[in-house]
Amino acid sequence: MTEVTQAAPALKEIFNRARLQHIAEQTAAVYPAFDVPAFLTHVSKDLDNLSLMQRLNRVSRGLHACLPDDYVATLDILYKLAPRLNSGFVTLVLPEYVALYGQHDFERSMQALKYFTAFGSSEFAVRHFLRLDFGRALQLMQDWAQDDNEHVRRLASEGxxxxxxWSFRIETLMRDPSPVLPILDALKADSSLYVRKSVANHFNDITKDNPDWxxxxxxxxxxxxxxxxxxxRHALRSLIKKGDRRALTIMGAGHAAQVRIEQLSVSPEQVRLGDRINLSFRLTSTAAHSQRLIIDYALHYVKKAGGTSAKVFKLKTLNLAPGESVRVSREQQIRDFTTRAHYAGKHELDILINGExxxxxxxxxTD
Incomplete structure (x- = not known):
């Protein structure tokens, strides 16, 4: 029997026709005058050709077309709607509404974003208010970094x-990240993993433009x-992949590794697109002392024009005692992504230890 693997649905199907019907029904439940047919007609037009974020934006605009013109009255309806929606991502239509139609009412809109973020996230919407009034928005977000709710604290960092x-860049912070330091400093030991991931990603963002900072x-x-x-550790991941000596030193791996690599192999040696490769080698310490080792591998992908482009993957971090040996292995599927296509040819694979x-x-x- 042939096994059939069914592809996962596209992300944009979060806003499929059944979900649009759900949004319409729940909105009518909290606002009986809501024109369900008009809303569905508005949001369903050319739906198949819209991306995920275009569908999100379309729903927010559809709500605007069928809810009261009075912004305060509509916010009251959306506050009641938020806990009734059956998907955290779908609730992003609510902060999107605020970004589209609430910039004239800064304080009220920022409070709405703080409220809505607990149901999904207001990370995209709040950026419009940073662009509108950077100092005023950042001051509120510094207060959010002290909030009891982890979703609000995360919004201070993520937004x-x-x-x-999936959002526009904030050029001011790309040039000078120091204005967000009070937020990041307040969260650098946060008890919530949800918040810590955001803080680490935020710092990793900054390393692209201001690594020394x-x-x-x-x-x-x-x-x-x-x-x-x-x-x-996670904030420095991009710098560590580049072999940055200061980053490696912070992680206790700034020294040259004293090791021997044996039995290095990639199998099979010839693969087709969709196959899996198995990387394996034995690592033995040649040092007289324990060593902190950060082990990565770089895969040099063949490009369409014939050159190569390297991508670094994490393997493991370990402490290796004098004379100790470990077996290191990793399996990876060679398949296309939206961000990377594969081309036939010889692919080099480098073992990187402490950046070398x-x-x-x-x-x-092969083809």
Whole structure:
């Protein structure tokens, strides 16, 4: 029997016709005058050709077309609607509404974003208010960083990221990240993993434009707190992949590794698109003392024009005692992504330890 693997539905199907019907019904439940047919006609037009974020925006505009013109009255309806929606991502239509139609009422709108973020996230919408009045918005977000609700604390960090995915960049913070330091400093030992992930991603964003600023901050931290140490490790991941010596030193791996790599192999040596490769090698310490080792591998993808482009993948971090040996292995599927296509040819694979390439092997991708 042939096994059939069904592809996962596209993300944009979060806003499929059944979900649009749900939004309409729940809105009518809290606002009986809501024109359900008009709303569905508005949001369903050309639906199949709209992306996820275009569908989100369309729903917010559809709500605006069928709710009262009075912004305060509509906010009251949306406050009642928020807990009734059956998807956290779908609730993003509510802060999107605020971003589209509430910029004239700054304080009320920022309070609405604070409320709505607990149901999904207001991270995209709040950026419009940072762009509208940077200082005023940032002051409120500094207060949010002290809030009892982890969703609100996360919004303070996530919403002010300079390079938030799926949103526009905040050029002011790309040039100078110092205005967000009070937010990040308040959250650098947060008890919530949800918040810590945001803080780490925020710092990692900043390393793309201001790596020394990030390193200066983290070098001043005490990493005795496990929450702070977790943030530091994940905040520096891009710099560590680049072999940045200061970042590696912060993580205790700034020294050259004293090791021997044996039995390095990639199997199979010849693969087709969709196949899996298995990377394996034995690592033995040649040092007289324990070593902190950060082990990555770089895969040099063949490009359409014939050159290569390297992407670094994490393997593991470990402490290796004198003379100790460990087996390191990883399986990876060679498949296309929306962000990366594969082309036939010899693919180099480098073993990186503490930022240095210590061994190399190859495999062939065939048509």
């Amino acid at each position: 002010s990221r300079p390079r938030l995915p 990030v390193l200066d901050q983290i070098e001043s931290w005490s990493l005795d707190n496990p929450h702070t140490a977790w943030i530091a 390439c210590l061994a190399r092997t190859f495999f062939d991708l």
